[in-house]
Amino acid sequence: MTGAATPGRSVQETADELRRRVARQFGRSLHIRTLDTGSCAACEQEIRLLAAPHYDLHRLGFFFTPAPRHADLLMVTGPMIRAFDIAARKTYEAMPGPKLVVATGACALGGVYQPDAFTHGGIGETLPVDVWIPGCPPSPLALLQGLLVAVDRLAEKVRDLDFIQNGGRR
Amino acid sequence: MPQWFLRGLRRGVVTTHYPARPDASAATLPTPPAFQPEGLTAGLADRLVAVCPSWALTRSGDTLIFDAGACTACGRCRTEAPGAVVTSGEFELAAADRDHLVKRIPLLGGSASKGSASEGSADPATETTQGESA
Numbered sequence: 001m002t003g004a005a006t007p008g009r010s011v012q013e014t015a016d017e018l019r020r021r022v023a024r025q026f027g028r029s030l031h032i033r034t035l036d037t038g039s040c041a042a043c044e045q046e047i048r049l050l051a052a053p054h055y056d057l058h059r060l061g062f063f064f065t066p067a068p069r070h071a072d073l074l075m076v077t078g079p080m081i082r083a084f085d086i087a088a089r090k091t092y093e094a095m096p097g098p099k100l101v102v103a104t105g106a107c108a109l110g111g112v113y114q115p116d117a118f119t120h121g122g123i124g125e126t127l128p129v130d131v132w133i134p135g136c137p138p139s140p141l142a143l144l145q146g147l148l149v150a151v152d153r154l155a156e157k158v159r160d161l162d163f164i165q166n167g168g169r170r
Numbered sequence: 171m172p173q174w175f176l177r178g179l180r181r182g183v184v185t186t187h188y189p190a191r192p193d194a195s196a197a198t199l200p201t202p203p204a205f206q207p208e209g210l211t212a213g214l215a216d217r218l219v220a221v222c223p224s225w226a227l228t229r230s231g232d233t234l235i236f237d238a239g240a241c242t243a244c245g246r247c248r249t250e251a252p253g254a255v256v257t258s259g260e261f262e263l264a265a266a267d268r269d270h271l272v273k274r275i276p277l278l279g280g281s282a283s284k285g286s287a288s289e290g291s292a293d294p295a296t297e298t299t300q301g302e303s304a
Binding site: 106109110129131132136141146149163 | 202204241267
């Protein structure tokens, strides 16, 4: 998508227009490629459950695809082991733009593993992440909410939570 | 199969959008902790930091920094301090920015709880507790 800035329009207007176009493009149907960068497979089990009748993510227009070239969204689980660097970069580069990256689970968010010789301890420094879904593993409901936040169909909720008293809103 | 087909025809559309009604299983999900500032002293905060297996808690002066992204909802902090830590019940935690998941919890008796008194609703209660204990 070439977003050449028109003279007389502010950067903000151009950015808003671009965001609307991306939301329109992603708002209909979206293909997801999952990428396991060393996860324990608990996240994969929950992701697999998304396709089960109870959660049924196809009704929302999301589909899984086995090929990154057909994918709009990369769902990454695991702490990003260093041995996977090249494969992760190739997968990301093989996806057509515009593309989204969703970090899934506490490992991918930098929780469970600290950076060491074998793992980056989170995918943030390797891939440009658009949405972060916490949880160990995130439940299918949390994953669905995360996917809908990623395509701008649901508002983010956690920003207004302070986790003081019963997680009360500010 | 024929029954559902007829029922589907009778009731019309059967699929719904995401939050159509609260999910029955949502109440049983493990969720990150919520902290009660009235019971949270610096010493207790250090014990919680030590007991956290996923580096979700750190203490910076008189603030407990809780990273909800790193939390695995294991419940060890809740077992360590049942009075000061409860279950938040929040599981829809997706964030567009990593920093939105990092929360600052003021500790009891610290200057942070006084400093943020204007913005937090729980702080007047903390201050009264402070006055009583002092």
